[in-house]
Amino acid sequence: MQADSTRCLRPGTAASWRGGKRCYGRETSLALPPSLTCRTSWLDLQRSADEANNEGAILPGKHPVGHLSALKIPQSLFGPARVALTSFCLLLVAFPAQPWSQQSPQPSGAYAGVAETMEASLDVAPQVTGTISGVVLDRSGAVVTGAQVKLTRENQSSERDEVSDGEGRFSFTNAPAGQFQLTIASDGFATQTYSGTLNSGETYTVPPIVLLVAAARTEVHIFLSPVEEAEAEIKDQEKQRVLGIFPNFYVTYNPAAVPLKPKQKFELAWKTTIDPVSIAIAAGSASIQQAANTFDGYGQGAAGYARRFGAAYGDLVTSTFIGGAVLPSLFKQDPRYFYKGTGSTRSRIFYALANSVICKGDNRRWQPNYSAIVGGLASSAISNLYYPAADRQGVRLTFDNTLIGIASTAITNILQEFFVRKLTPHAPTYAPAAPLQTATP
Secondary structure: OOOOOOOOOOOOOOEEEEEEEEEEOOOOOOOOOOHHHOOOOOOHHHHHHHOOOOOOOOOOOOOOOOOOOEEEEHHHHHHHHHHHHHHHHHHHHHHOOOOOOOOOOOOOOOOHHHHHHHHHHHOOOOOOOEEEEEEEOOOOOOOOOOEEEEEEEEEOOEEEEEEEEOOOEEEEEEEEEEEEEEEEEOOOOOOOOEEEEEOOOOOOEEOOOOEEHHHHHHHHOOOOHHHHHHHHHHHOOOOOOEOEEOOOOOOOOOOOOOOOOOOHHHHOOOOOOHHHHHHHHHHHHHHHHHHHOOHHHHHOOHHHHHHHHHHHHHHHHHHHEEEEEEEEHHHHOOOOEEEOOOOOHHHHHHHHOOOOEEEEEOOOOOOOOOOHHHHHHHHOOOOOOOOOHHHHHOHHHHHHHHHHHHHHHHHHHHHHHHHHHOOOOOOOOOOOOOOOOOOOO
């Protein structure tokens, strides 16, 4: 509490002005600074006395604050009163009243906590904020409604979200001042970002945000049916030729090859038997037999050669169709050799030998190779129909030849495992083979 700027005198003796209003009464408890104390000189008192009427009315004065503006002095007391008042004012000027303690009084008791709380709240600087607003447009200048606008601040995880209205506008009120970033996203458009700095109390208008149409991205997943996938594998197998010449159609280098359908098994057998190289091999074998007069019952000359060629080619056709198409379709087995290509040499040798008597079924499980064993017996029995009577095989010889065929298949498998692939140009590459599973019939 500060001291009043004007000291009021005792009623009936003087009047003074405080804040443009006249006041009376005693306020002895208020101390005035020396510059504002009543400094009344003899001329002031004389002027006030001359202006006073005989009735002693209170005269309003237009003097500066701190002077006596009016006096009510009876004529009979003019002389002594003048002396007394002059002396009193001189004392006030010479000895100004001492102000109260320069420190504000300290509250105590229940008011102390309230004062401390108010003082602490005043010491905390108010948070500075502003407004960020803008509009979202597309490339043609049309407004984009429903765009997601995200406001983030630097080094802060908090974020705010707004959605552009029907006019494409958005606004963030009470946004903290400082660096910020806007992220604008909308369906069908590429996401855009904008960075800026918001000052305290500023209304930051972002330049129009233009969203570009997102680049068209189409993902096409093509899934082949099992039949189509098997057909594609057959196409790969038909390109497999040892030294680029000799067909090697009954070997697959895909350990997870899709089982063949019966129709596909017959197609593979047909492609093998009509291949020019297969026909040429049969012709070469007949020539060797003709020169050595093997199967002399066929005779010599063109007729003998034709019979020998027919027998050699007949063996190829019967063994290929019976052992590679008919019986595999009946027993639901895969007639192909599944190349292993991984593991130790010993494991690969055992794998190749085992595949002479076992094969994969259409259920992708290993099982006894009924098709090859029975097919060997069947083709040997059928050959007795067109070989000369003297060279026809009995039952014992038929079984012996079947066993010889199994042994030759085992040797062929070893060659396939270690050598033939290296001699096959452009052989396809697939993932490593899976571990061998226990076979069940």
